[in-house]
Amino acid sequence: MLPRGTAVRRDSGLYGYERALARCGLAPVAGADEAGRGACAGPLVAAAVILPEGKRGEVPGLADSKLLRPATREKVYDQVLRRAAAVSVVVITPDEIDRVGLHRSNVAALRRALAKLTLPAGYVLTDGFPVAGLGVPGLAVWKGDRVAACIAAASVVAKVTRDRMMAELHEQYPQYGFDEHKGYCTAEHNAALAAHGPCAHHRFSYVNVRTAAGLRVSAGAVDDNALIAEEMGEGEYR
Missing domain, CATH: 3.30.420.10 (Ribonuclease H-like superfamily/Ribonuclease H)
Structure with a gap:
């Protein structure tokens, strides 16, 4: 206080x-x-x-x-x-x-x-x-x-x-577009995840990454949709 x-x-x-x-x-x-x-x-x-x-x-x-x-x-x-x-x-x-x-x-x-x-x-x-x-x-x-x-x-x-x-990271993994969305859960990023799967720099505790990797979504997985509402609504990824 x-x-x-x-x-x-x-x-x-x-x-x-x-x-x-x-x-x-x-x-x-x-x-x-x-x-x-x-x-x-x-x-x-x-x-x-x-x-x-x-x-x-x-x-x-x-x-x-x-x-x-x-x-x-x-x-x-x-x-x-x-x-x-x-x-x-x-x-x-x-x-x-x-x-x-x-x-x-x-x-x-x-x-x-x-x-x-x-x-x-x-x-x-x-x-x-x-x-x-x-x-x-x-x-x-x-x-x-x-x-x-x-x-x-x-x-x-x-x-x-x-x-x-x-x-x-974009120079190493241009397929994901890290230079644009900076790793946030945009539609473009999720499309790239679906097409190419995650890389070593993705967070495998996140729902969308686990789904793209074909892994079971555990009860403790991070809800990426909630984080989109929390941060991306304010333009954090810009």
Whole structure:
């Protein structure tokens, strides 16, 4: 929870959380987010970012990565790396997601990204999911990448990092169109799965991948349709 007596006004802007926490002596504030949660192929990438206080920490064009066009997102990514006080990235492979489970992998990735920061955080903001065991207070913020600058910065770093990895995978497996849908469960991707079957970089704990591979769909398989509604409805794959 936020410190007692601390309130963040709705009109305080993208940097309102960081400024309010700094006034309480809880700076620096770290933000963490992930990209690729809803994809059925490719890695899950988590990033953590600490932005410095003041003008240097105000990143031009910063917003939720899903709301930025690819060219703009690349420019914002460069600005985040140039301005950030600390940045870290963690990559979770499809094998680990299949072995550990999507949600546990997601939370572990956020925790590992925050632990890798070279600058100790005074407070942690995460997008959506609470992360325990950090040794500092924190808050899970619904749609945090739209209301907190450090989370938005982490979302951009995670998204650009993962998109570049998916572009490299496209060079190895052009039949799937990874450069377009980035491994998400689009109609085109499912058609390619039906035609070619899955590759080693698909997540075999997902219903559509198991179906394409001719494997039995277990009760614990990830419902890719639910993830489509959760993430692709916001244009996450762009």
